[in-house]
Amino acid sequence: MRLAFLSSSLGWGGLERNLQRYAHWMQTAGHFVEVNAVPESPLANSIAHANFPLRLIARQRRYFPLTASRALKSYLLKNRFDALWIRDPRDLPLAALATRGIQCQLIFQQGMQIPQPKKTPWHRMRFSAVDVWVSPLECLRQEALKNTPLRPNQIHVIPLALENSWFEVPEPKADARASWNLPVTAKIIGLFGRIDPLKGQRDLLRALAEPEGKDWHAFIVGENTPDGSGPDHLKALKEFAKDLQVENRIHWRPQSDDLTAAYDCCDVYAMCSSSETFGMVTIEAMSRKVPVIGTRAGGTTELLDRGRVGKLYDSGDFKALAMALNGIDTWPMPRQEDLEKFHRSHAIEQWQDVLVDSRRSPL
Numbered sequence: 549m550r551l552a553f554l555s556s557s558l559g560w561g562g563l564e565r566n567l568q569r570y571a572h573w574m575q576t577a578g579h580f581v582e583v584n585a586v587p588e589s590p591l592a593n594s595i596a597h598a599n600f601p602l603r604l605i606a607r608q609r610r611y612f613p614l615t616a617s618r619a620l621k622s623y624l625l626k627n628r629f630d631a632l633w634i635r636d637p638r639d640l641p642l643a644a645l646a647t648r649g650i651q652c653q654l655i656f657q658q659g660m661q662i663p664q665p666k667k668t669p670w671h672r673m674r675f676s677a678v679d680v681w682v683s684p685l686e687c688l689r690q691e692a693l694k695n696t697p698l699r700p701n702q703i704h705v706i707p708l709a710l711e712n713s714w715f716e717v718p719e720p721k722a723d724a725r726a727s728w729n730l731p732v733t734a735k736i737i738g739l740f741g742r743i744d745p746l747k748g749q750r751d752l753l754r755a756l757a758e759p760e761g762k763d764w765h766a767f768i769v770g771e772n773t774p775d776g777s778g779p780d781h782l783k784a785l786k787e788f789a790k791d792l793q794v795e796n797r798i799h800w801r802p803q804s805d806d807l808t809a810a811y812d813c814c815d816v817y818a819m820c821s822s823s824e825t826f827g828m829v830t831i832e833a834m835s836r837k838v839p840v841i842g843t844r845a846g847g848t849t850e851l852l853d854r855g856r857v858g859k860l861y862d863s864g865d866f867k868a869l870a871m872a873l874n875g876i877d878t879w880p881m882p883r884q885e886d887l888e889k890f891h892r893s894h895a896i897e898q899w900q901d902v903l904v905d906s907r908r909s910p911l
Contacts, residue, residue, distance in 0.1 A: 632647055
């Protein structure tokens with residue numbers, strides 16, 4: 549198939565990174581792939597160094613992008629694309645108008661929650677244009693069915709996945725810690741990702757200040773959102789750690805594109821977000837055989853199978869987080885069969901089936 553991936557985003561988070569990842573995977577699966585991105589966006593700059601075509605597009609208006617949609621429709625027809633693949637809700641109006649009435653399917657790979665109803669006539673027009681809607685979790689599928697006009701036969705569930713290399717044997721802990729300059733004998737709990745109040749780093753610091761957390765060190769990898777306009781959350785957290793008198797047990801490191809060995813340093817991984825659609829860090833930690841404790845919020849509950857393959861606590865309850873650290877030897881761990889659905893090879897197989905079926909039975 550000829551697949552056009554499109555994103556007008558100027559950010560570089562999970563939506564954009566996963567769009568590039570799946571574009572690459574679909575290319576290796578034998579499809580022709582082109583990525584449409586905004587000039588000088590992180591996605592465009594990253595794709596420019598990858599081995600597949602890049603088409604630069606203007607960042608269109610979000611609502612009623614009539615001119616941009618006509619141009620995109622003409623391009624899709626001229627180049628005989630079989631499908632337009634998007635992830636960002638911002639791109640849905642453009643994609644819906646561009647694919648309407650032509651033999652080019654619209655694929656939406658969901659990356660955000662839909663907590664509020666979207667059932668106005670305008671929403672119905674947009675969602676009816678979607679041929680294939682893929683949710684990464686069943687709870688997100690149910691949410692989409694409840695709050696949008698999408699029909700059950702439009703929605704499939706395919707979890708986000710990782711390169712198969714993530715599931716290789718972990719590096720010896722002493723070697724991993726040496727590479728990250730961490731104490732070899734300390735008990736370490738990791739938390740990786742953007743420094744932001746919603747990510748829960750503050751709750752982890754407070755947990756380490758509790759009596760049950762006094763023997764633990766935190767390994768925090770991440771930086772502020774790189775726009776320079778918001779508050780300096782990282783600086784505030786470091787000051788908070790001093791106020792709690794735990795600063796000597798906190799190990800701060802900047803964001804890294806390769807965190808495989810970082811997980812291998814950890815005795816526990818904490819998913820402390822107040823809400824997370826699909827935490828890639830959760831499945832990354834599980835793939836590296838690290839016990840995970842996560843909040844009962846967003847998709848984390850389903851990823852940890854309601855506590856069958858990890859530990860759960862209520863978001864913001866740092867005392868419960870601290871108390872749980874005393875019993876990590878009894879925490880449930882995922883089995884090999886629990887992790888298979890997060891393998892790249894499994895995800896590609898599921899996507900291939902969905903693409904073939906959608907072409908046979910267009911909506």
